[in-house]
Amino acid sequence: MAVQAPVVPRRASAGEPPPGRSTRRVRAGHSLAAYLLIAPAFVIFTVVMLVPIGKAAQVSLYEWSPFPGVEQTFLGAGNYTRALSDPLFGKALLNATVYMLVTVPAQILLGLVVALLLESRLPGRTLLRVLYYLPVVTSWVVVSLLFRYLFATDGGLVNWVLVDGVHVAGQPVGWLDSRWTGILAMCALGIWKGIGWTAIILLAGLTNVPRELHESAATDGAGYLRRVWHVTLPALRGQLLFVTVLLVIGGFQVFIQVLLMTNGGPAGDTEMPLTYLYKQAFSYLDFGYGSALAVIMTVLVLVLSVGQTVIANRRAAR
Amino acid sequence: MTLETPRLRRTRMSARLVVLGAGALVLIAPFLYMLSTSFKPNRLAFEWPPQFIPNPATLANYTQAWGANDFGRYFLNSVFVACFSTVCTTLLAALAAYGFARFRFPLRSVLFWVLMLGLMVPSVVILIPQFLVASALNLNDSLSGLVFFYVGAGVALNTFLLRGFFEGVPEELDESMTLEGAGPVRKFVALYLPLSRPALATSAVFAFLAAWDEFSWAVTSINDPAKYTLPIAIAQFQGQHATSWGLVFAASAIGMLPVLLVYLIGQRHIVTGLQAGALKS
Numbered sequence: 025m026a027v028q029a030p031v032v033p034r035r036a037s038a039g040e041p042p043p044g045r046s047t048r049r050v051r052a053g054h055s056l057a058a059y060l061l062i063a064p065a066f067v068i069f070t071v072v073m074l075v076p077i078g079k080a081a082q083v084s085l086y087e088w089s090p091f092p093g094v095e096q097t098f099l100g101a102g103n104y105t106r107a108l109s110d111p112l113f114g115k116a117l118l119n120a121t122v123y124m125l126v127t128v129p130a131q132i133l134l135g136l137v138v139a140l141l142l143e144s145r146l147p148g149r150t151l152l153r154v155l156y157y158l159p160v161v162t163s164w165v166v167v168s169l170l171f172r173y174l175f176a177t178d179g180g181l182v183n184w185v186l187v188d189g190v191h192v193a194g195q196p197v198g199w200l201d202s203r204w205t206g207i208l209a210m211c212a213l214g215i216w217k218g219i220g221w222t223a224i225i226l227l228a229g230l231t232n233v234p235r236e237l238h239e240s241a242a243t244d245g246a247g248y249l250r251r252v253w254h255v256t257l258p259a260l261r262g263q264l265l266f267v268t269v270l271l272v273i274g275g276f277q278v279f280i281q282v283l284l285m286t287n288g289g290p291a292g293d294t295e296m297p298l299t300y301l302y303k304q305a306f307s308y309l310d311f312g313y314g315s316a317l318a319v320i321m322t323v324l325v326l327v328l329s330v331g332q333t334v335i336a337n338r339r340a341a342r
Numbered sequence: 343m344t345l346e347t348p349r350l351r352r353t354r355m356s357a358r359l360v361v362l363g364a365g366a367l368v369l370i371a372p373f374l375y376m377l378s379t380s381f382k383p384n385r386l387a388f389e390w391p392p393q394f395i396p397n398p399a400t401l402a403n404y405t406q407a408w409g410a411n412d413f414g415r416y417f418l419n420s421v422f423v424a425c426f427s428t429v430c431t432t433l434l435a436a437l438a439a440y441g442f443a444r445f446r447f448p449l450r451s452v453l454f455w456v457l458m459l460g461l462m463v464p465s466v467v468i469l470i471p472q473f474l475v476a477s478a479l480n481l482n483d484s485l486s487g488l489v490f491f492y493v494g495a496g497v498a499l500n501t502f503l504l505r506g507f508f509e510g511v512p513e514e515l516d517e518s519m520t521l522e523g524a525g526p527v528r529k530f531v532a533l534y535l536p537l538s539r540p541a542l543a544t545s546a547v548f549a550f551l552a553a554w555d556e557f558s559w560a561v562t563s564i565n566d567p568a569k570y571t572l573p574i575a576i577a578q579f580q581g582q583h584a585t586s587w588g589l590v591f592a593a594s595a596i597g598m599l600p601v602l603l604v605y606l607i608g609q610r611h612i613v614t615g616l617q618a619g620a621l622k623s
Contacts, residue, residue, distance in 0.1 A: 054445060057526045061441030062453065065434040065497045071475065072494025073460040079471035090474065138365065141358050148359070154609055155366040158373070161605045161612070163555035165573040166594040169580050170376050173587055179388025181375060188391060216369065221616070228617035279466045280557055284577060298466045305470045306562065318467045325464055 080315045080322075088312035096312075103316030112292055113317060116300040119207055123296070124275030127214040131271055132264070134215070135222025140252065142223065143230050153227075157220035164217075168284035171213040175199040175285075203293035206286045210294070213281050218274075222267050229263035230256070265336045269329045276325060297321050380404070380591035387587040403592035413593045415568070416575040420554060420597070423485055423571055427492040427553040432545045434493065435500035436538075440530050442501065443508035444516065454505075460498035469562050476563060483565045491563070492553045500545040503615055507541035508534055544615035547608035554601060572597040 084104070087097040107113055138156055142149060159167065174181045176199075183196040199205045233256050241251045257264070279298040282288060288295035288303070298321065305314030375394070379387055380403055382396040407413045442454055472491065473482070481487030511534055519529050535542070557573040564574060576597060580590045605612070 055447035058441040058445035058447040058450075061437045061445070061526070061530075065438035065501060066453065066457070068434065068490065068494040069457060069460060069497050071479070072472065072491050073463070073468070073498070074456070076468045076471035076475050077459075077463060079474060080468060083471060083474070090477070138362070141362050146355060146358060146362075152362050152366055153613075154606070155370055157609070157612070158605070159369060161551055161601055162373075162598060163557070163573055163594075163601070165555070165557050165577050166598060167372075169576070169590060169594065170372055173379070173387075173591075174372060174375070176388065179390050179392070181392055184390060184392050216372070219369070224613055224616055273464070277464050277466060284580075298464075302466065302469065305473075311470055311474070314470050318470060322463060322467050325467075326462065329462075 080318055083311055084316035084319050086312045087310075088315070090309060090311055099312065103313045104320070106313065107316055107320055112295065113297070113300060115292070116295045116297045119203075119294060120276050120278065120296045122204075123207055123211055123214065123278055124272055126208075126211045127218065127275055128268065128271045130211075130215045131218040131222045132267060134219045135267070136226055138219060138223040139226035139230060140256070142227060153224070156223055159217045160220045162217075164280040165284065167213060167217060168281040171209060171216075171281070172200065172285045175209045175212075177201065200286050201290060203290075206294040210278065210281050210285055213285070214275075214278065218271065222271070225267050226260060226263050229260045233259040261336075261340065265333065269332050272328055272332065273325050276321065276328070376591045377595060379587055380595050382588050384586055384588050387585070403588040404596070407589050407593040407596065411579065411589065411593070412567075413572070413575065413596060416570050416572050417596065419485060419569060420572040421600075423488050423492070424550050424553040424600075426486075426489045427496070428546050428549040430489065430493045431496040431500055431549040431553075432542060435497050435504055435545060436535065436542065437530070438497070438501045439504035439508050440526075440534055443505045443511075444534075457498045457501060460495075461502070465495065466558050469558060472559065473562055482563045483569065485569055485571075487563060488560060488571070489553075491559055492549075492556065495559075496549050496552055500549060503545055503548075504538065504541055507538050511537050540611065540614070543608060544611040547604060547611050548615060550604055551601060554604075 085098060085100060085102075087099050087102075089096065142153060142156075146152070175183075177183065177196050180196070180199070182199065183193070186193040187196060197205060199209045237255050238251055241255055246254070277298055278296045279302070282294065282296045282299045286294045288299050292300075297317065301314045301317035301321065304310045304317065375392075378394055378396055381399045381401070382393065383398065383400055383402070386393055386396065408417075438457075442450065476482045476487060476491065481490055515533055515537075516529060519533055524532070555573060556571075557577065560571050561574045561577065564570060567575075567578075570578065572593070576590065576593050579586075579593065583589065
């Protein structure tokens with residue numbers, strides 16, 4: 025989805041039961057009404073999400089061809105062992121890790137700065153908030169093409185700024201023509217597009233920061249940065265964890281910007297896990313191997329998010 | 343901050359404004375440059391030094407994109423898909439959210455958690471099996487098929503958002519309507535929907551933006567160029583005419599217009615929706 029989704033509560037906050045009228049007949053009618061209300065959403069959800077999740081697990085065990093009439097060969101764990109020794113998949117994972125390590129801290133830091141600056145009353149605050157959030161709501165296709173244009177070698181705006189503007193580069197850099205500069209350009213896009221989202225979420229948390237604590241720390245002579253460190257950040261723990269988990273997951277899911285900025289090139293150097301598995305299926309028609317990689321990525325993402333939450337909670341408990 | 347004088351406060355506020363303004367300018371600059379290029383004749387797209395104000399400025403890219411390159415049709419395809427998905431997603435999610443918020447029934451929390459599972463699975467990761475399922479159901483290469491998949495993919499998030507809101511509707515109102523003999527349908531239409539207008543707006547805004555900008559599934563599922571939605575049309579067009587940046591950005595600007603409108607009208611709802619999701623975690 026294009027809009028980064030706010031996600032799942034950690035605890036089931038089951039609502040209170042409505043006052044029950046206790047004859048069995050009414051109860052049964054009550055349940056039936058509920059099932060009828062839920063059914064349309066649940067049926068379509070099952071077809072579009074649940075069945076495919078199961079199907080992915082099944083297909084990943086086969087050498088699976090999408091052509092009708094072709095016999096599917098059962099491989100067992102074959103696709104998975106292949107993934108473990110696939111150097112190109114390893115490279116894609118490393119690329120995504122680097123992308124994640126660059127973009128997550130940058131987005132959190134910059135988002136935090138924006139949120140702190142936007143926190144209290146300010147003329148034009150709504151306008152500023154709208155502007156900062158604008159990159160978040162624009163389509164990945166448009167901004168990926170836009171950044172490809174900005175990072176073009178000859179005549180691209182970024183190169184012009186570097187060469188003629190601030191004179192740090194002697195000649196135009198071929199950003200999208202090699203591995204790390206290409207990934208750097210994608211990181212620039214990711215950070216640019218994500219700051220507004222991080223800032224909005226953190227801004228919500230800032231309303232919980234105890235004001236009195238801030239003021240008493242100030243009268244004790246604590247400087248602004250010290251107060252942010254000792255008062256604001258601890259109060260933002262929940263939001264920071266939420267943002268970190270989602271950004272880390274998101275970092276492993278870069279897809280559209282890779283396809284449209286470098287298409288994984290040159291020679292697969294800027295490939296990321298999702299573009300790699302997508303091409304296995306839709307370019308090489310190896311649906312089985314693509315699905316196995318998809319299952320691996322899903323597990324990795326779940327482990328990462330649960331792991332971060334557990335570590336953060338343990339640290340808080342100490 | 344007891345020692346703060348009004349003058350110090352004013353200086354500090356100006357400093358914040360300057361920093362935030364400069365940051366906003368950096369964030370918006372790429373869009374401005376994109377707009378500028380969309381009004382340039384193509385030969386000036388990579389002019390060195392770059393032209394910020396197009397001279398001569400031209401509307402040719404817009405007329406050509408809309409007419410000769412069929413973007414008018416893609417635009418209508420996107421309108422159909424996005425509007426239809428928005429209405430269906432919000433309606434189905436509202437019904438389900440009402441069921442989860444105000445009824446007790448066997449398997450209630452199991453079903454809810456299964457639904458929430460849909461929020462945790464990365465969307466690109468299940469493109470492959472979704473393609474196989476859509477083939478089996480004959481839903482590939484069709485705009486209604488796109489709607490079907492967008493609704494299925496979006497219904498979990500919106501059920502989650504709306505359920506929280508429906509739970510906040512005072513139970514006394516529900517009970518008094520029950521005493522007057524109102525059934526679930528009447529309560530849903532006359533009580534829950536009207537009271538939840540802000541939440542429904544949030545849900546609709548999310549559903550619209552998601553469907554309007556969706557690329558990965560559309561490019562996987564749609565083959566026939568006559569059925570392209572704007573994101574695939576723009577991406578394919580750039581692939582085929584690698585140097586016509588003016589045209590690409592004119593088409594992009596046309597495609598961004600509805601997003602901007604929805605965003606500006608609904609931005610309050612976006613903020614509350616996002617923050618509700620984050621605060622609950």
